[in-house]
Amino acid sequence: MRFEGSNTYVATPDLMLAVNAAITLQRPLLIKGEPGTGKTMLAEEVANALGAPLLQWHIKSTTKAQQGLYEYDAVSRLRDSQLGGKDGERVRDIANYIVKGVLWQALEADKPTVILIDEIDKADIEFPNDLLRELDRMEFYVYETQQLVKAKHRPIVFITSNNEKELPDAFLRRCFFHYIKFPDSETMQKIVDVHFPGLKKALLKEALEVFFELREVPGLKKKPSTSELLDWLKLLLAEEIPPEALRSKDRKVAVPPLHGALLKNEQDVHLFERLVFMAKHNR
C-alpha cells in the first residue's frame, strides 16, 4: 500500500514520504501545523486513496483514552434493571452494555482501516501515555467480559496536534512526525487549483499576492489560512470581482474587496484598516 497523493489533496514529497513510512512500518504518524494546513483532511484523503474505512476520533478536553477502547454503559444497565419486564434478560449480560470505541472497531474490522485521532493536544496531559500500550500492541483486554481484543489488521493511525500541549516523550518516540509547513506560493497555487480548476490565472496571481501580503501584516491575532483563502476566492468568484480590482491601477494601497472573508477577527480587521489608512496618508 502506498499513498501517492490524490487529485483533491496536494501533498508535498516530504509529507508523502512520512505517510508512506507510517503505512509501511505500521507506526502512528503525528502531524502538526498551523490551523488550516490540511492535517485533518490528510487522514480522509489517505483512507480514500487506499480504499480503507476511516474511523475518526475527535478529541475534547474531557476525552479519556478508555473511550477509544470501549465504555461500559452503566446508566442504561441501571435503567433496564429498574424497568424490569422483558429487559430483565438483557440486564444480566454485561456484554450488552459494552460500547465499542474507535480502536476496537478498527481492530475487529475485516480489512485495514485508517484511524484519525484528531487534535490529541486537547485532551488531558496523560491521554497519550494512556494509549501507548494499545497503539503499540494493537490489542487490549476487556475486563467486564474477560475478552482479549486483538488486531486482525493493524490500522494506520494518524494523530494531529495544534501544539496546545506538549506530548510525552515516550509517546513521541513511537511515532513518525511531520510538521506541515504553511504552503509557499507555488504549493498554494496547486491547492487552489484543486478546489477551483480553471480559475483565471490573473485573478489567482493577484489574490495570492494579497493573501500572502496580508499574512505578513505584523500583529495579527489570526493570520488567514488556506480555508480563509478558499472562502475568499469563492466570494470573489460569486461577486464576479475582476483581478484589476484587487490592486488599484495607481498602485496605491487599498483595502482588498471582501477582506472580511480573510480576516475573521474584528480586532484584526480594525488593525488592518488602520494600517491601510496610515499608509495612504503617508504618501
Place this chain on the structure above:
Amino acid sequence: MLIDFFLHLKAAKLPVSTREFLMLLEALRERLAGHSLDDFYFLSRACLVKDESNYDKFDRAFGAYFNGVTEIPGLEAEIPEEWLRQLMKKHLTPEEKAKLEKLGWDKLMEQFKERLKEQKGRHQGGSKWIGTGGSSPFGHGGYHPEGIRIGGDSAGNRTAVKVWENREYRNLDDSVELGTRNIKVALRRLRRFAREGAAEELDLDGTIHDTAQNAGWLDIKMRPERHNKVKVLLFLDIGGSMDDHIKLCEEMFSAAKSEFKHLEYFYFHNCIYDYVWRDNRRRHAERFPLHDVMHKYGDDYKLILVGDATMSPYEVLHPGGSVEYMNEEAGAAWLQRLLDKYPRAVWLNPEPERLWDYRQSIQIINNIFGGRMFPLTLEGLERAMRQLNK
C-alpha cells in the same frame, strides 16, 4: 557509518533516542528512501525529530554531516541491525562485549560516544579504531562514514542548495520565536494538578458504576476536587528601556493570565523598591507598598520578575537610586527581602543572554538572584519553570 550520523545528531544536542534510530534503520531496510539524499533527509527527519522547534537544529546538523555528499548509493540495501551490532562489537573491548547484552542499546551508544570524545581529546593524531588518521569524527571535512560517496575536494561536485540548507524552519527554533502559544506551553510546566484535601466532589462516574454493580442500590462515591494549586506572583518592569520588549511581555502576561487561577501581578520600573502598582495609568495615584504585598501573599507563591535589568548600578545599590522617587532603601535590599520571603523565584530577562556579560546591572541582579536569571526565550522559560518546580 549511519551510527556516526546518529551520534553526530546527539552531539548536536538533538534529543534522539536509540529506539528512533532503529526505526530509521527499519525504514531504510524497507527501501522507503531511494538513493536520493533528499529522501534520506526527509525520512530521517520524520523518524528522529519530533518537534518542529528542532527542525532547524536538525537542518544544521544534517548539513554539517553530509557536507559535500551528493548521493548515498545502496544505503537502503544493507543496514541490518546485525551489521550494526558487528560494527559496534568491533570497537568494544572483550569486557564491554560481555556487558553488551546486559546494558541494552541506549547505554551502549552513550559509551560509544564517550569513546569517540575521549579519543578526540587525547591525541588528535592516532586514531586506532576509527581509522581515519585522527580527524575529528564529527562535523565539516572530518571523518566520513563508509559507504557514502563523498563529493571530494573538487567543488564541481557540489549540487545546488539542499533543502536543509534553506533553513526554512529557522523561525521555529525555540531560541528565536516566542509567541503566546509557546509561552503557554512553557508555563504549563508549572501547572501541577493534584487531587488533594478532603473528599469534596461527587464522583458521578464512580457512583453510577458502583450503583450498577450493586444491582441498583445507590452507592455514592466522593473524591477530592482536582485543581491547579500553583500560585504565581508576577512583577513586570514597564520602564522605558523595556519598550522594545513590550510585545513579548504582553504575550508573556496574557499567557500567564490564562494559565494560572492564582496569578497576582504588579508593575515596577527598572528595579523594585518600596512601592509597586497595578494599573500603569494610575501608577502615581494607586500604589501598593511592597511590604503589604508580601504580607498578603504567602510564601507558597512562586515569584517571577520580568525585566531587562538594564539600568545604572546606582539604581540597584544605593538608597535614592530610583528614577521615580526618593527611595530610602536600596533596590538590592528590597530584592533580597523578596527572595527571603519567596524561596522559589526567578528573573526573566528579555535581553539576549549573550549581552548580559556586558551590563553591570544585569550581573548584579543575577548575583542577587543566585544565578536564577533566565532569558525570555522558550528554552529559557523552560529552564526557569524547572527551577521554580524544584
